[in-house]
Amino acid sequence: MINKRLLVKNLLAHNDENSFYDKKRFLNIGEREGKAKFLKHVCALANSNPNNNSFIVVGVEDEDNTIIGTDFFDDSKIQNLVNAYLDNPPLISYENIPFPHLPDGKVVGLVTIRSNGKLCSLRRNIWKYYGGSVFFRDGSMSMPKVFDIKIKDVNSQVVAGIEQHARNNIELTLDGVIDFINNKHRNLESHYKVFKEQFVVCWAGITKKVNEPGENGAEKVYYSRVDIELINEQVRLFYSALDEVEIKTDDNTFSTTEYIHLGLNHQRKYYPLETVTITFNDNGSYKMDSTLIFEPPQYDKKLLHHVYNTNNVLLEKIKKGMSLSAAEKKDVENLPATYLICALNGFEDAREKLEKYRKIIKEYDRSVYASLKESLRVLRKVKYS
Template sequence: MINKRLLVKSLLAHNDENSFYDKKRFINIGEKEGKAKFLKHVCALANSNPENNSFIVVGVEDEDNRIVGTDFFDDSKIQNLVNAYLDNPPFISYENIPFPHLPEGKVVGLVTIRSNGKLCSLRRNIWKYYGGSVFFRDGSMSMPKVFDIKIKDTNSKVVAEIEQHARNNIELTLNGVIDFINNKHKDLESHYKVFKEQFVVCWAGVAKKVSQPEDKGGDKIYYSRVDIELINEQVRLFYSALDEVEITADDSAFSMTEYVHLGLNQHQKYYPLETVTITFNDNGSYKIDSTLLFEPPQYDKKLLHHVYNTNNVLLDKLKKGVPLSTVEKKDMVNLPATYLICALNGFEDAKEKLDDYRWIIKEYDRSVYESLKESLRVLRKVKYN
C-alpha cells in the first residue's frame, strides 16, 4: 500500500515538473477553460507515460513548491468527465490528502493517471482545443503534436522508485490513527475499524440517533461534521461541515450514504444523494463503488421563477455594494440551496450564477460561501453521473 502523503512529498522533493508529474495551485473543472486545460494535461500525461502512473499535485505554489492546500474536492464522477471528452481515456482518480499544517477543510489533491496503452486524444471541441487533438508532455508543458505521433515508455523505472519510497509501514499507520482520534477530532465522536487485517478506516462526526420502527430497520445514527480517512494511504475519503451521513460497516466493506438538506421556506427534508462503498479484498486490494441515489424535489415553475428572480436581485445588490435589509440577509443564507433547487428544475443559468458570483459571496459571508460550494458539488455529481 502506498502512503499518498509520502508520495506527494517525494514528488515535490525530488522532481521538477516533467513528463510524468505536474503541479497546480488549483483546478477548476466547473468552467470551460479550466475543464479544457485539465483534460489537456490528463491527455498529455497519459500519452507520455503508457506503462506507468502519472500525477498532478493540486494545492502547491509553482515558484517554491510550498504546500498551501486546496478545497476538499468530492467528485467520484471525474472518470465520467474524462470518458466524455477523451478517446482512449486513461484511468483516473482524484484523492484528497490531508497535511497536518493545513487549515481545516484544506487538503492536497492528488490526481493519478494510468494510460490504457493506446493513444489518447480529444473527442470533441472544448474551449480553444479542437476535437482530434493529441497532446504530449514537453518538459513541464503539455503540447499538441501533429506529426511523428508514437507513444513510448521512458519513465517506468523512476516512477517505480518513487512509489516504492512511499510504501506504508505499521508505525505510520498507528501514528495516523492516534493523530486522527486524539488531535484532529478530539472534540468529536471518533471510531476506527480494521478490515482484512490490513486496512484501517477512521471516521468522526457529531452523532444523532433517529428513532424508527423495527420494521423500518430500527434506530439509526446519522453524523454531521463528518471526516473519513483511509489511514494506510493517508487519503481523506469524505469531508463535510454541513450534510448528514449514514455509516455502516461489516468485516469486508465500509459504506457511507450522504444526505442533502433541501426545500423552500420551512418545508425542507433530507434527500439521499449518494452511497459510496469500499470493498476490501484478502489479497491487499480494494475497490470503491459509488451509486447516485438523488431524486431532486420538483416545484411549481411559477414559484421557482419568483425565487430565482429574488436571488438575482440579491446578487445584483451585492455586486453594486448596496446594503441588504434584514429580510434580504435571511434570504442570502438560503440563496445557494434555492439556486440549487432552481438548477435541478431546469433553470440552466442558476449554476452559472453560482459560479460567476462565488468570489463576491465569499467576501460577503464565508458560511454562505461554504453552502455555495456544497451546491456546486451536488450539481457536479448529478451532471457527471
C-alpha cells in the same frame, strides 16, 4: 500499500514539473476553460507515460513548492468527465490527502492517471482545443503534437522508485490512527475499524440518533461534521461541515450514504444523495463504488421563477455593495440552496450564476460561500452521473 502523503512529498522533492507529474494551485473544472486545460494535461500525461502512473498534485505553489492546500473535492464522477471528452481515456482518480499543517477542509489533491496503453486524444472540441488533438509532455508543458506521434516508455523505472519509497509501514499507520482520534478530532465521537487485517478506516463526527429502524432494530445514527480517512494510504475519503451521513460497516465493506438538506419556505427535508461503498479484498486490494441515488424535489415553476428572480436581484445588490434588509440577509443565507433547487428544476442559468458570483459571495460571507460550494458539488455529481 502506498502512503499518498509520502508520495506527494516524494514527487515534490524529486524534481520540478516533468513528463510524469504536474502541479497546480487549484483545479477549476466547473468552467469551460478550466475543464479544457485539465483534459489537456490528462491527455498529455497519459500519452507520455503509457506504462506507469502519472500525477497532478493540486494545492501547491508553482514557484517554491509550498503546500498551501485546496478545498476538499469529492467528485467521484471525474472518470465520467474524462470518458466524455477523450478517446482512449486513461483510468483516473482524484484523492484528497490531509497534511497536518493545513486548516480543516483543506487538503492536497492527488490526481493519478493510468494510461490504457493506447494513444489518447480529444474526442470533441472544447474551449480553444479541437477534437482529434493529441498532447504530449514537453518538460513541464503539455504541448500539441501533429507529426511523429509515438508513445514511448521513458519513466517507468523512475516512477516505480518514487512509489516504492512511499510504501506504508505499521508505525505510520499507528501514528495516523492516534493522531486522528486524539488530536484532529478529540472533541468529536471517533471510531476506527480494521478490515482484512490490513486496512484501517477512521471516522469522526457529531452523532444524532433518530427514531427510525436501523440495523438489528436499533435506532439509526447519523453523523454531521463528518471526516473519514483511509489511514494506510493517508487519504481523506469524505469531509463535510454541512451534510448528514449514515455509515454502515461489516467484515468486508465500509459504506456511507450522504444526505442533503433542501426545501423552500422553511419546509425542508433530507434527501439521500449518494452511496459510496468500499469493498476490501483478501489479496490486499480494495474497490470503491459510488451510486447516485438522488431524486431532486420538484416545485411549481411560477414559484421557482419568483425565487430565481429574487436571487438575481440579491446578487446584483451584493455586487454593487448596497445595504440589505434583515429579510434579504436571511434570503442570502438560503441563496445557494434555492439556486440549486432552481438548477435541478430546469433553470439552466442557475448554475452559471453560482459560478459567476462565487468570488463576490466569498467576500460577502464565508458561511454562504461554503453553502455555494456544496451546491456546485451536488450539481457536478448530478451532471456527470
